[in-house]
Amino acid sequence: xxxxxxxxxxxxxxxxxxxxxxxxxxxxxxxxxxxxxxxxxxxxxxxxxxxxxxxxxxxxxxxxxxxxxxxxxxxxxxxxxxxxxxxxxxxxxxxxxxxxxxxxxxxxxxxxxxxxxxxxxxxxxxxxxxxxxxxxxxxxxxxxxxxxxxxxxxxxxxxxxxxxxxxxxxxxxxxxxxxxxxxxxxxxxxxxxxxxxxxxxxxxxxxxxxxxxxxxxxxxxxxxxxxxxxxxxxxxxxxxxxxxxxxxxxxxxxxxxxxxxxxxxxxxxxxxxxxxxxxxxxxxxxxxxxxxxxxxxxxxxxxxxxxxxxxxxxxxxxxxxxxx
Amino acid sequence: xxxxxxxxxxxxxxxxxxxxxxxxxxxxxxxxxxxxxxxxxxxxxxxxxxxxxxxxxxxxxxxxxxxxxxxxxxxxxxxxxxxxxxxxxxxxxxxxxxxxxxxxxxxxxxxxxxxxxxxxxxxxxxxxxxxxxxxxxxxxxxxxxxxxxxxxxxxxxxxxxxxxxxxxxxxxxxxxxxxxxxxxxxxxxxxxxxxxxxxxxxxxxxxxxxxxxxxxxxxxxxxxxxxxxxxxxxxxxxxxxxx
Amino acid sequence: xxxxxxxxxxxxxxxxxxxxxxxxxxxxxxxxxxxxxxxxxxxxxxxxxxxxxxxxxxxxxxxxxxxxxxxxxxxxxxxxxxxxxxxxxxxxxxxxxxxxxxxxxxxxxxxxxxxxxxxxxxxxxxxxxxxxxxxxxxxxxxxxxxxxxxxxxxxxxxxxxxxxxxxxxxxxxxxxxxxxxxxxxxxxxxxxxxxxxxxxxxxxxxxxxxxxxxxxxxxxxxxxxxxxxxxxxxxxxxxxxxxxxxxxxxxxxxxxxxxxxxxxxxxxxxxxxxxxxxxxxxxxxxxxxxxxxxxxxxxxxxxxxxxxxxxxxxxxxxxxxxxxxxxxxxxxxxxxxxxxxxxxxxxxxxxxxxxxxxxxxxxxxxxxxx
Numbered sequence: 001x002x003x004x005x006x007x008x009x010x011x012x013x014x015x016x017x018x019x020x021x022x023x024x025x026x027x028x029x030x031x032x033x034x035x036x037x038x039x040x041x042x043x044x045x046x047x048x049x050x051x052x053x054x055x056x057x058x059x060x061x062x063x064x065x066x067x068x069x070x071x072x073x074x075x076x077x078x079x080x081x082x083x084x085x086x087x088x089x090x091x092x093x094x095x096x097x098x099x100x101x102x103x104x105x106x107x108x109x110x111x112x113x114x115x116x117x118x119x120x121x122x123x124x125x126x127x128x129x130x131x132x133x134x135x136x137x138x139x140x141x142x143x144x145x146x147x148x149x150x151x152x153x154x155x156x157x158x159x160x161x162x163x164x165x166x167x168x169x170x171x172x173x174x175x176x177x178x179x180x181x182x183x184x185x186x187x188x189x190x191x192x193x194x195x196x197x198x199x200x201x202x203x204x205x206x207x208x209x210x211x212x213x214x215x216x217x218x219x220x221x222x223x224x225x226x227x228x229x230x231x232x233x234x235x236x237x238x239x240x241x242x243x244x245x246x247x248x249x250x251x252x253x254x255x256x257x258x259x260x261x262x263x264x265x266x267x268x269x270x271x272x273x274x275x276x277x278x279x280x281x282x283x284x285x286x287x288x289x290x291x292x293x294x295x296x297x298x299x300x301x302x303x304x305x306x307x308x309x310x311x312x313x314x315x316x317x318x319x320x321x322x323x324x
Numbered sequence: 325x326x327x328x329x330x331x332x333x334x335x336x337x338x339x340x341x342x343x344x345x346x347x348x349x350x351x352x353x354x355x356x357x358x359x360x361x362x363x364x365x366x367x368x369x370x371x372x373x374x375x376x377x378x379x380x381x382x383x384x385x386x387x388x389x390x391x392x393x394x395x396x397x398x399x400x401x402x403x404x405x406x407x408x409x410x411x412x413x414x415x416x417x418x419x420x421x422x423x424x425x426x427x428x429x430x431x432x433x434x435x436x437x438x439x440x441x442x443x444x445x446x447x448x449x450x451x452x453x454x455x456x457x458x459x460x461x462x463x464x465x466x467x468x469x470x471x472x473x474x475x476x477x478x479x480x481x482x483x484x485x486x487x488x489x490x491x492x493x494x495x496x497x498x499x500x501x502x503x504x505x506x507x508x509x510x511x512x513x514x515x516x517x518x519x520x521x522x523x524x525x526x527x528x529x530x531x532x533x534x535x536x537x538x539x540x541x542x543x544x545x546x547x548x549x550x551x552x553x554x555x556x557x558x559x560x561x562x563x564x565x566x567x
Numbered sequence: 568x569x570x571x572x573x574x575x576x577x578x579x580x581x582x583x584x585x586x587x588x589x590x591x592x593x594x595x596x597x598x599x600x601x602x603x604x605x606x607x608x609x610x611x612x613x614x615x616x617x618x619x620x621x622x623x624x625x626x627x628x629x630x631x632x633x634x635x636x637x638x639x640x641x642x643x644x645x646x647x648x649x650x651x652x653x654x655x656x657x658x659x660x661x662x663x664x665x666x667x668x669x670x671x672x673x674x675x676x677x678x679x680x681x682x683x684x685x686x687x688x689x690x691x692x693x694x695x696x697x698x699x700x701x702x703x704x705x706x707x708x709x710x711x712x713x714x715x716x717x718x719x720x721x722x723x724x725x726x727x728x729x730x731x732x733x734x735x736x737x738x739x740x741x742x743x744x745x746x747x748x749x750x751x752x753x754x755x756x757x758x759x760x761x762x763x764x765x766x767x768x769x770x771x772x773x774x775x776x777x778x779x780x781x782x783x784x785x786x787x788x789x790x791x792x793x794x795x796x797x798x799x800x801x802x803x804x805x806x807x808x809x810x811x812x813x814x815x816x817x818x819x820x821x822x823x824x825x826x827x828x829x830x831x832x833x834x835x836x837x838x839x840x841x842x843x844x845x846x847x848x849x850x851x852x853x854x855x856x857x858x859x860x861x862x863x864x865x866x867x868x869x870x871x872x873x874x875x876x877x878x879x880x881x882x883x884x885x886x887x888x889x890x891x892x893x894x895x896x897x898x899x900x901x902x903x904x905x906x907x908x909x910x911x912x913x914x915x916x917x918x919x920x921x922x923x924x925x926x927x928x929x930x931x932x933x934x935x936x937x
Contacts, residue, residue, distance in 0.1 A: 400794035429794025
């Protein structure tokens with residue numbers, strides 16, 4: 001509230017030209033932040049899901065995101081299979097989902113009781129996977145920086161203007177799809193039998209097991225969904241921001257996911273949504289409003305994460321309080 | 325002035341009130357017993373005094389100084405040591421090293437006389453409780469009774485004025501119980517003040533001059549062990565209402 | 568009781584020596600490393616071993632923090648980077664000589680450690696791992712942001728070597744020979760630093776402070792109830808470990824003469840100590856040092872000579888192996904701690920002192936008898 005008041009006062013104090021400029025910037029932040037929100041939420045959703053249901057902090061999340069973007073290229077018009085965009089997205093997501101389950105079954109499930117080992121192993125697997133992707137695509141396409149096809153619907157204008165801010169319609173499109181996907185997952189969790197099983201396990205693992213829920217299969221399914229979501233987020237975010245798939249693209253989504261999930265509270269879906277928007281807005285604000293913004297952008301999520309851990313480790317809606 | 329003065333101590337966890345408005349005092353040189361059925365809040369009580377938990381309200385004063393809510397290590401360095409109901413040795417360290425850790429603390433290191441090495445002092449302390457044979461054995465290899473003695477040796481290594489023993493007799497054989505009773509009497513003669521939490525009253529009969537009974541976090545009775553054994557309320561609490 | 572002491576100590580001592588002649592082996596290995604340059608090895612081998620020495624220091628320092636105190640750190644490269652960048656920047660802007668910049672690098676490493684330690688101590692488990700990973704990233708970000716000063720991704724080059732080439736040419740050696748001697752000198756320097764660091768770290772790990780560290784690892788609450796200010800000790804551990812890691816970084820800077828965020832602050836670098844300790848045994852200090860050499864040897868001979876594997880694949884293969892190890896032995900990390908503590912060198916140290924105690928006891932008892 002105070003912030004709004006201060007901003008309004010400052011705006012009024014400016015002369016009309018400066019004010020226009022400032023307003024344009026603010027509008028830009030508002031609109032771009034709103035578009036980033038759902039995308040980031042989609043990204044963080046997988047991370048929250050896997051933590052909530054299995055208790056695993058999955059450090060491979062960023063690499064799965066990366067795999068999604070790369071596989072989208074491979075499946076898509078410029079890649080091997082030269083499919084249309086939509087099937088390419090779907091196939092990439094499914095592919096990564098399967099890969100995710102396999103990774104889970106081979107490397108996480110055997111050691112799932114040991115939090116520390118899981119952490120270290122997932123970092124290791126993330127590094128391995130990243131290297132494999134680079135090597136694989138280097139062999140296949142002789143290149144590791146790949147241009148990702150833009151996602152558009154036939155007949156849609158290239159750009160859309162909203163509140164005076166120009167947006168690529170593809171960004172708007174993927175944003176919309178993200179919202180839809182997120183909602184679908186939410187409904188799935190609350191209504192579908194499997195979804196409810198997930199919630200049960202998230203709340204009380206032992207009780208769920210006693211009630212006959214096959215946790216192993218459930219965990220693998222959760223992992224598949226989480227990985228697919230990560231892949232989809234990878235595709236969507238890559239198309240709407242950089243337009244490329246690059247070897248180093250695994251670290252940023254990991255950091256952003258952490259930041260969102262820690263800010264919102266590990267294991268809380270509400271927190272994920274809120275956290276995603278806060279991080280999205282913060283990043284956009286820094287990029288648009290600060291002079292050297294774009295170089296700082298990467299640091300925003302990091303800074304948020306560190307700050308939250310210092311001030312209120314359990315986040316906004318955090319359920320688990322870390323005790324001795 | 326009382327050595328330890330506790331006023332209106334209260335602690336709740338969510339909906340459960342573990343300690344409710346407990347007030348009591350311990351004087352220097354006493355052996356006081358605290359008994360009560362399981363769940364009466366005895367261990368919580370120790371946690372509050374030793375700093376592992378912060379009370380919701382109430383004060384704890386040691387030698388007139390308010391120590392409520394201080395960090396555990398600070399309280400130890402003021403002169404209050406405790407043992408744990410479920411033993412907590414340093415599993416990977418040899419027995420002698422377990423004691424040496426305590427001798428490393430600011431207060432404990434004062435205990436090491438001039439020209440003695442910490443190892444020497446630790447060995448002496450182990451001898452006092454009869455564990456010197458095991459001195460190089462990793463603590464995790466020790467038998468239960470030995471571990472209980474190690475707990476005490478470790479607590480003594482911090483040169484406490486007040487010792488809080490949490491169910492020291494738990495799981496001990498009759499011989500070990502006998503030995504421990506003698507050790508406690510010796511500690512008492514050495515000038516330590518002791519507060520012993522025990523589940524069974526008879527173990528305290530020989531030792532404690534005064535016994536406080538807790539039930540559901542409240543102090544319900546206080547007196548000599550003999551008095552408590554005959555106290556109706558106490559019997560009721562242990563046996564349940566007239567069946 | 569006095570009569571059983573000697574036998575117990577003796578048998579315990581014997582079983583420890585006979586079962587684990589590691590001290591003997593360590594001595595032999597060190598002699599091997601010390602003398603091998605006599606065979607005039609190729610510069611590649613020299614270079615690899617010099618690098619190994621540096622990484623061994625790095626890995627050993629990590630072991631103290633994680634294996635002895637129990638503070639998980641997945642961002643250890645932070646200190647390596649601080650060491651490297653401090654010495655590089657001090658040279659770049661103030662042209663300070665080596666012997667000034669390196670101690671300053673160590674100092675800055677220790678200071679950063681304390682700074683970083685405070686927030687790290689407030690969080691546990693996965694949060695702690697995340698925080699530790701965040702710090703090198705933050706530093707990398709800062710380096711990119713202030714790229715006019717730090718050189719950004721390109722880093723800083725042209726750093727002075729420990730033994731300038733003139734040092735050798737002045738002695739009359741021809742240029743090519745001087746070049747080779749320079750490499751030899753650098754090798755010995757790093758080897759000696761490794762020896763010194765290894766011994767120091769080991770001594771610390773087995774000192775009173777080291778024992779307190781283990782108590783924190785085993786049961787922090789119990790440690791507190793022994794009057795130990797665990798926060799102070801944890802910060803101390805951070806500072807000590809950072810000193811050695813920064814040293815490694817600073818030395819690296821002047822051996823390779825150019826540094827960048829990729830070589831000094833990468834996630835892979837942070838992961839290296841994990842690999843070393845899994846191979847060598849966590850908490851032992853000497854284990855990771857030995858493992859570093861073993862892995863380098865494997866890397867050099869098997870991955871280059873026996874099966875020719877492209878260079879980028881090397882770290883990948885080791886990470887895969889380590890991941891498999893961790894999975895196969897899930898209690899692997901913890902188990903290794905237990906297993907390695909079974910042959911605690913520390914116990915032997917105590918036995919050494921135990922012998923002295925026994926001698927005194929014997930004297931006392933013979934006096935009292937006589």
